[in-house]
Amino acid sequence: MDVGALVFDVFGTVVDWRAGVAREAARLLGPGVDAAAFADAWRARYQPSMDRVRAGERPFVPLDVLHRESLPAALAEVGIDGVGMDGVGMDGVADDVAAELVLAWHRLDPWPDAVPGLTRLRSRHVLAPLSNGGVRLSVDLARRGGLPWDLVLGAEVVGRYKPDPEVYDSAPRLLALPPSRVLMVAAHVEDLAEARARGLRTAYVHRPLEFGGDPAPPETDPGADLSVSSLEELAAALGC
């Protein structure tokens, strides 16, 4: 493959959103809450939360706004009713705690292979996130975890959410490369299928623990150009 740049899905592919959100939830909500169940409940609202933007029924807003909107329902699933009450307690979460919870998504740690793999890949290729997370979120994750991006691409740069084609198309356009020289890397076969439909090359990363093991993702993606189990394996496959 004659690759000029690699673009990456981030949540689940580069960082472990489940452990990070659960860690912040335990810190902010206390030991009485099932933090992993809360993380799963919030994440379950991730794709649906973007649907009205994708359908053009509301203007684009960054993912932080959608996370804040879906927070009360996720809290309710673990027995916490309401946001914006007078104080913090089992019956409600104060506005400042809600704001901190939204920032949990900016404080996720990379999978252990991510930084060594990306560092090797960057020696020969331009690297960027192509996430539905906002620009500031991507910057915060990179500074926290040491992710060596050359630039930040993604949903907020174009004002659309994946899988809208404009997001995938923005990568070759802004990198001044033909789509066939841009490799999209993700742990989700749907994301890769949409990228392929726009002419990008694709690499699947198997992340068995993204959802805590259940559901278990497929070990490989037969539709992808490459399937690997870590970003270090991807670096090796590309000769880096």
Next chain:
Amino acid sequence: MDVGALVFDVFGTVVDWRAGVAREAARLLGPGVDAAAFADAWRARYQPSMDRVRAGERPFVPLDVLHRESLPAALAEVGIDGVGMDGVGMDGVADDVAAELVLAWHRLDPWPDAVPGLTRLRSRHVLAPLSNGGVRLSVDLARRGGLPWDLVLGAEVVGRYKPDPEVYDSAPRLLALPPSRVLMVAAHVEDLAEARARGLRTAYVHRPLEFGGDPAPPETDPGADLSVSSLEELAAALGC
């Protein structure tokens, strides 16, 4: 100043466009051409080349396209007439040489203080270019020179050229900061005045050799929050 992020003009402020373009011109056009005069002639067409985009008379195109369009007139000023002739010679420049000349703007070296200054600043602040150069151009300059940007902002991200307000506004918007916590750094008082009009803080960098010493830029900008003579001095002023 409570600064959260710094955004930088690039040509002249961070990199020495004149020496870099002259070096590439000497390499590609041979010793018979006054390479510094050619660099100055090309740069003189830089601001006018964006006017029709700014006026809405043509759609946004990246700076590489404008550089290619203004190349023949710049060549003519140093006695080379025409692009796209059969070969390379005193009477014309082949298409592939023209394309290489456009890439000269991707191959500019940082001023000596730029990388040490930026490295110190990045320890505490988010850093991004906010240039009229394209995204790929900014990435190429960063990879060549080791500029430690967190992300790439600028004209192509918003499809407008400075001094259109959308370019300045994009920095606080995408960085999720109030404009008063974004510091625009430039060697050009006009750029800083426009940034200030959008609520950004401003720092002027004195670059006496940007135009080879003639014209000489002012030593300070009384309208700016800070005036410095290097990015290392800026880092010291911000306590980095």
